[in-house]
Amino acid sequence: MSIVNRFDEKFKQRQTSYKMVTVLALLENVTTDGSADFDNVVNSFLNFYLDRQEKGKNPEIERAKMSIPEQLSSSQIKNTILKGPVTHLEELIEFDPENNQIKFSDNTYKDLNQNDNRMELKKVAYKHLYQYYKNIDNNWIKLEDLSDLDRGYPVNANDISSLSEQNSIKGIHPVDSQEFQGTIILCTISGQEYPNEWLDANKQFLKYYLEGRRDKNTGIKKYNQNSKNNQSVIKSKEEGYPILAFVRYSKNSYFYYEGQFVFEEIRRDEQEHPYFVLKRQDQASNEIEFNQSVNTWESMNFITEDNSEYNGYSEYNSFDVESLNEVYPHIISFIRNRGFVFSDDLIKNFLLALKSKPFVILAGLSGTGKSKLVELVANSLGATRENGQFTLIPVRPDWNDSTDLLGYKNLQGDFIEGELTKVIRKAKANQDHPYIVCLDEMNLARVEYYFSDILSVMETRKKQGERIITAPMHVEGLDDSLTFPDNLYIVGTVNMDETTHSFSPKVLDRANTIEFNEVNLDYLPDHEGEEILPKKAHNNIFKTEYIKLKDCYYGNEDFIKQQVEFLKQLNSILNKPGLQLQIGYRIRDEFCFYLLNNNKFKLLPENTAKDFQIMQKILPRIQGSSLKIESVLKELIELCSDSLPHSKEKAEFMLERFEEDGFTSFWL
Incomplete structure (x- = not known):
C-alpha cells in the first residue's frame, strides 16, 4: 500500500478533524529532514480553526475542544495533538520531546519525497476535511476564502456555483464582489473531447478551451470570444485580477485548487478550436522554456504613454535592492x-x-x-x-x-x-x-x-x-x-x-x-x-507584509502584547467622555505593523519608533477647547516622560497653546 493510501485509511477512522489538520500543519512547517518545530505546528494547527471561526464557520463539532479554539492554551493544544493524531498515526508520525519536534517517520518521509506524493497527501487530508465539515454545517468555502487558498483545497462544481451564482455546468465562473474579484475555472485534464492539459512538465502553463456552444443542427462547436465568461479570462491580465484554477484528472472527483493564473494568449489546436494559454502566477519560474511543438514563449511587450517599449520579462531579472x-x-x-x-x-x-x-x-x-x-x-x-x-x-x-x-x-x-x-x-x-x-x-x-x-x-x-x-x-x-x-x-x-x-x-x-x-x-x-x-x-x-493583526501575531506574541499593553495605557488617558479620541482596532493594528517592521529591519531604536508612532497616529487626532483636552495632554506628557521626547515636546506645545488660546490642535 502506498504511503498516501496508508494515510487515507487512517483518515477514514475519524471522529474529529484533528488528524487531517495535524498532517497539514506538519506539511506546512516540515524541514528537509522530515521534522518540524512542534510550536510551529501548534500555531498552524490553531490558525486553521481560528480562520474558520473568523469566517463564520464552525471550527469543530460542539463537544470537541477545538470548537472554542480561542480559549485554549498552547499546552492544551499540544496535548490534544499528542493524545489524538500522533497516537493514531503511529508508525507514520513521531514526536521527539527532547528536541520539541514532530516528524514524519524516516520511511514515511522518504516515500513522501517520491513523485508528487507530498501534494497528494495534502489533497487526501483536505478531501477528508471536506467530507467531515460538509456533515457539520455544509459551509466549506466562502467568497473570503478565495483570497488565500492553499494548494490542494477541494471543491465540487456546486460549491463554485454558489459563489459565482451561475450554473454549475459552467467551467468559467467570474466573481465580482466586495470580498473577491477574479475568475474561477474548473478544469478537467482528461476524459474530454477537447482535452485540457499542461503545456509544460513544470505545470506552469495550462491549456484551457474557451467556453462555447454546440450547434444543434450541425453538431459543430462555436465559440464567442466576446462572451462575458471568456472575456473575464482575457481581461485578467489587463485589469490585474487573478484566475483561480481548480483542476481534476478524472470526472466525478473533486476539483483541487492548483493556484493563481493569468491569461497569456489565445491559440488554436489542429481542428482550429481556440484555447487559452494561462500562466501560473504563484510559484512560477521566470524563465520557462517551451518545447518547439507548443512554441517557445516570447516576451510580452507593453507600450507606455511616451511610446517607449517596456519588455515585461526582461525586467524580472535581478534587482539591485529588495529589502x-x-x-x-x-x-x-x-x-x-x-x-x-x-x-x-x-x-x-x-x-x-x-x-x-x-x-x-x-x-x-x-x-x-x-x-x-x-x-x-x-x-x-x-x-x-x-x-x-x-x-x-x-x-x-x-x-x-x-x-x-x-x-x-x-x-x-x-x-x-x-x-x-x-x-x-x-x-x-x-x-x-x-x-x-x-x-x-x-x-x-x-x-x-x-x-x-x-x-x-x-x-x-x-x-x-x-x-x-x-x-x-x-x-x-x-x-x-x-x-x-x-x-x-x-x-x-x-x-x-x-x-x-x-x-x-x-x-x-x-x-x-x-x-x-x-x-x-x-x-x-x-x-x-x-x-x-x-x-x-x-x-x-515597500510592499505591505501585514494586512490584519493575525498576519503577524503568531511568532510575535510577546512583542505585540507588549505594544497592546502600552496602547491600553494610552486609551485610559484618551477615553474621556465626549471626546471620542480612544484608539480603535485600525490604529492598534497599524501601530503594531510599524513597530514590527522596525523590529525586523532595525532602522530605529524601539523607543524612537514608538515615539514617532504617537506623533503620527495619536497626537494629530487631538484638538478642541474642552477642559478634558487639557487633562489628556497633561497625562500624555507624564506618560511620555523623557523616553518619548518628540511626543512629549509636541504635547507640551499643544498644552501651552491651549492655556494661551483656550483651543489647541496638532497643527501649527
Whole structure:
C-alpha cells in the first residue's frame, strides 16, 4: 500500500478533524529532514480553526475542544495533538520531546519525497476535511476564502456555483464582489473531447478551451470570444485580477485548487478550436522554456504613454535592492549627493511608514522640502517622472469629487482618464516595481470629498496568494473595474494654514502623518563628489507584509502584547467622555505593523519608533477647547516622560497653546 493510501485509511477512522489538520500543519512547517518545530505546528494547527471561526464557520463539532479554539492554551493544544493524531498515526508520525519536534517517520518521509506524493497527501487530508465539515454545517468555502487558498483545497462544481451564482455546468465562473474579484475555472485534464492539459512538465502553463456552444443542427462547436465568461479570462491580465484554477484528472472527483493564473494568449489546436494559454502566477519560474511543438514563449511587450517599449520579462531579472535593510543607506547617500538635507531618522521613519501602509501624509511649513523628499526617495530607487514610476499630481481647490483623480465621461460620451487612473494602469502592467504618487498640497481641497473612494477601497486590501488585492473602485463612465494595485504608494503633502482645510478623523486614522518642522539654514551643499546613481528597486521593498493583526501575531506574541499593553495605557488617558479620541482596532493594528517592521529591519531604536508612532497616529487626532483636552495632554506628557521626547515636546506645545488660546490642535 502506498504511503498516501496508508494515510487515507487512517483518515477514514475519524471522529474529529484533528488528524487531517495535524498532517497539514506538519506539511506546512516540515524541514528537509522530515521534522518540524512542534510550536510551529501548534500555531498552524490553531490558525486553521481560528480562520474558520473568523469566517463564520464552525471550527469543530460542539463537544470537541477545538470548537472554542480561542480559549485554549498552547499546552492544551499540544496535548490534544499528542493524545489524538500522533497516537493514531503511529508508525507514520513521531514526536521527539527532547528536541520539541514532530516528524514524519524516516520511511514515511522518504516515500513522501517520491513523485508528487507530498501534494497528494495534502489533497487526501483536505478531501477528508471536506467530507467531515460538509456533515457539520455544509459551509466549506466562502467568497473570503478565495483570497488565500492553499494548494490542494477541494471543491465540487456546486460549491463554485454558489459563489459565482451561475450554473454549475459552467467551467468559467467570474466573481465580482466586495470580498473577491477574479475568475474561477474548473478544469478537467482528461476524459474530454477537447482535452485540457499542461503545456509544460513544470505545470506552469495550462491549456484551457474557451467556453462555447454546440450547434444543434450541425453538431459543430462555436465559440464567442466576446462572451462575458471568456472575456473575464482575457481581461485578467489587463485589469490585474487573478484566475483561480481548480483542476481534476478524472470526472466525478473533486476539483483541487492548483493556484493563481493569468491569461497569456489565445491559440488554436489542429481542428482550429481556440484555447487559452494561462500562466501560473504563484510559484512560477521566470524563465520557462517551451518545447518547439507548443512554441517557445516570447516576451510580452507593453507600450507606455511616451511610446517607449517596456519588455515585461526582461525586467524580472535581478534587482539591485529588495529589502529596507539594503536600501536605506543608499537613499540617504543619494539625497545628500543631490544637495538636500533631511535627518536620517526622518528618512527612516518615512520608509517604515510606506512599508506599513501605502498612504502617508507629510505635513508642515511651506518650503521645507516635503514634495522634494518624496521625489528624491523615488528617484533613488529608479522611479522617475520619465518612466512613469513617479507622478506629482497638484491638487486644485475646486476638487469636490473623485473625477479629477480617477476620470469622467465627457459630453461626447468618451471616458477621460484621470491622472491616478493612468498611474494605476501602468502599475498593473509592471507589478514588480513600485509606483509612487505625490498628491501635492493635498488639503487645498477637502480631502474627504475627492479622496474618500480611494481611502475606502484601500481598507478592503486582503492577501490573495502572493498579491494584495482590493475591491473595485466605482468610477462612473468607466466600463471596466479599477482596483488599487499592491505596488502603488500615495504620499500627500499638506501645508496647515488659513488657505487649507483640516483633516477629518477618517483620513488621520488611515495614514501615518509625518510632521516637517525642522529647518537647518546652516546647511550648505558640500563640494561636488562622485555622482551616486539610482538602484533599481523591487516592489518587495515597500510592499505591505501585514494586512490584519493575525498576519503577524503568531511568532510575535510577546512583542505585540507588549505594544497592546502600552496602547491600553494610552486609551485610559484618551477615553474621556465626549471626546471620542480612544484608539480603535485600525490604529492598534497599524501601530503594531510599524513597530514590527522596525523590529525586523532595525532602522530605529524601539523607543524612537514608538515615539514617532504617537506623533503620527495619536497626537494629530487631538484638538478642541474642552477642559478634558487639557487633562489628556497633561497625562500624555507624564506618560511620555523623557523616553518619548518628540511626543512629549509636541504635547507640551499643544498644552501651552491651549492655556494661551483656550483651543489647541496638532497643527501649527
